[in-house]
Amino acid sequence: MDIGELIRELRTSHGWSQGRLADEINAVHGTTLTREYIARWERGKVRPSGFYLAALSGVLDVPLAVLEDPMMRRTFLTDVAGTAxxxxxxxxxxxxxxxxxxxxxxxxxxxxxxxxxxxxxxxxxxxxxxxxxxxxxxxxxxxxxxxxxxxxxxxxxxxxxxxxxxxxxxxxxxxxxxxxxxxxxxxxxxxxxxxxxxxxxxxxxxxxxxxxxxxxxxxxxxxxxxxxxxxxxxxxxxxxxxxxxxxxxxxxxxxxxxxxxxxxxxxxxxxxxxxxxxxxxxxxxxxxxxxxxxxxxxxxxxxxxxxxxxxxxxxxxxxxxxxxxxxxxxxxxxxxxxxxxxxxxxxxxxxxxxxxxxxxxxxxxxx
Missing domain, CATH: 1.25.40.10 (Tetratricopeptide repeat domain)
Incomplete structure (x- = not known):
């Protein structure tokens, strides 16, 4: 599973817009991310660096290993989707x-x-x-x-x-x-x-x-x-x-x-x-x-x-x-x-x- 797809799924599950996700990261790390940059991640135009993968792990409440490993991404989403x-x-x-x-x-x-x-x-x-x-x-x-x-x-x-x-x-x-x-x-x-x-x-x-x-x-x-x-x-x-x-x-x-x-x-x-x-x-x-x-x-x-x-x-x-x-x-x-x-x-x-x-x-x- 592509990292951009996972970011989009996790963001959506939180009920956040792309701008809100950028704001959450900026609030914790003092960065200046924009909605447009989040959109580039989700479209696969740019891959988040190690720093931003760690930031995404924190604000989206997901283990860093899930963001880094393609197989773990799919398993993680399957597990989440399967819970009632x-x-x-x-x-x-x-x-x-x-x-x-x-x-x-x-x-x-x-x-x-x-x-x-x-x-x-x-x-x-x-x-x-x-x-x-x-x-x-x-x-x-x-x-x-x-x-x-x-x-x-x-x-x-x-x-x-x-x-x-x-x-x-x-x-x-x-x-x-x-x-x-x-x-x-x-x-x-x-x-x-x-x-x-x-x-x-x-x-x-x-x-x-x-x-x-x-x-x-x-x-x-x-x-x-x-x-x-x-x-x-x-x-x-x-x-x-x-x-x-x-x-x-x-x-x-x-x-x-x-x-x-x-x-x-x-x-x-x-x-x-x-x-x-x-x-x-x-x-x-x-x-x-x-x-x-x-x-x-x-x-x-x-x-x-x-x-x-x-x-x-x-x-x-x-x-x-x-x-x-x-x-x-x-x-x-x-x-x-x-x-x-x-x-x-x-x-x-x-x-x-x-x-x-x-x-x-x-x-x-x-x-």
Whole structure:
């Protein structure tokens, strides 16, 4: 199947014009695409470059491999055309949204309880399971945005939803992170404003995705408040990972040192929530950071520290650590060994517990 035909099919399935697709790409990447250029892609006059294939992957919510591989394109469209669940899901979401508007929806305290439950569930459930539930709750909460506290709840839900959005380079999530930051601003809660931006920064930095956005959101978080907080800690490590991926070793190590001092002031006793950063999770951040910097001894020490306290109920994070070891092997020159080690770790984790972040780490290792 021709790439232009697939772009046209995906654009149409979103209900977008050629101009709207150009606008979506421009909004995320700061480019100046026009409707005419999209039309040239679709007519096969011009083939999108690697940069624009990645951009299309993000805004159209389709794996990059599908855009690159002719056989996968056809299979993907066949699978999409064969599903009948979308209208049912849409109907349910619409009904829940209108019901919330008509009845008032859950209370502010109920939303806080829901957020706490999501914080725990995110650590152990797969992205698909979380995403379906989050979509329904986002439809409901958007009908209730009448108070600062509800804007706060919405901002945190949107941040978590961004973590479940598909896209091989993170750009599909960027819109959600930006909307979450705006929603947090509407709450007027400084802590939430910092946390949303910091959480987005560490997510993008850890995944190696949209590093410019990670830098910007982390910078905003740090500028909002100098008070030690988990949001600030996340922002620091988001910047550290971005620096490491750019090859700026000195900056990455300086930020790691800053982050460790910050952790001493704000580290969590809570072990199994996405809103917490306990000792083991700090060392998951550091393990990948040091693996990217090629500091094998320090990376292994961080991995051992993480494993010593990692709850047995969170096997996905043990898989993260194994992928970090695979990355170290690949960076040391044993690419086949690194890929094999990482693949074995992924195969040992039940597929329903896989996350988009793990898949992106696999891409980094194979690259």
């Amino acid at each position: 669940i979308a209208p049912v899901v849409a109907s349910d979401l619409l009904a829940r949204g209108f019901a919330a508007r008509l009845t008032g929806g859950p209370s502010e305290d109920a939303w806080e309880a829901t957020l706490a439950a999501y914080g725990t569930d995110y650590m152990s459930l797969g992205a698909a399971d979380i995403q379906r539930r989050l979509a329904g709750d986002l439809v409901v909460v958007q009908q209730q945005l009448d108070t600062p506290r509800l804007w706060s709840a919405a901002a945190r839900l949107m941040t978590l939803y961004a973590k479940t959005v598909p896209g091989s380079d993170g750009n599909a999530a960027v819109r959600w992170y930006r909307m979450a930051a705006t929603a947090a601003d509407r709450s007027g809660d400084e802590g939430v404003r910092v946390w949303v931006r910091g959480r987005a920064a560490i997510a993008l930095g850890y995944e190696g995705a949209a590093l410019g956005v990670a830098d910007a959101l982390a910078g905003q978080a740090l500028a909002l408040s100098e008070r030690p907080s988990l949001g600030r800690l996340n922002a620091v490590y988001g910047l550290a990972h971005a620096a490491a991926l750019r090859g700026d070793r000195a900056t990455a190590l300086a930020l790691d040192e800053q982050g460790r001092r910050l952790f001493d002031a704000v580290g969590s006793h809570e072990q199994t929530s996405d809103y917490a950063v306990p000792w083991w999770r700090l060392n998951v951040f550091r393990s990948l950071l040091l693996a990217r910097l090629g500091d094998e001894r320090a990376a292994i020490d961080a991995q051992d520290q993480a494993l010593a306290e990692l709850p047995a109920s969170l096997p996905r994070f043990a898989t993260h650590l194994e992928l970090h070891r695979g990355l170290m092997l690949a960076r040391a020159g044993d690419r086949a060994g690194g890929i094999a080690h990482a693949t074995t770790a992924m195969d040992a984790l039940p597929p329903e517990k896989h996350s988009l972040t793990l898949r992106m780490l696999m891409d980094e290792i194979t690259a």
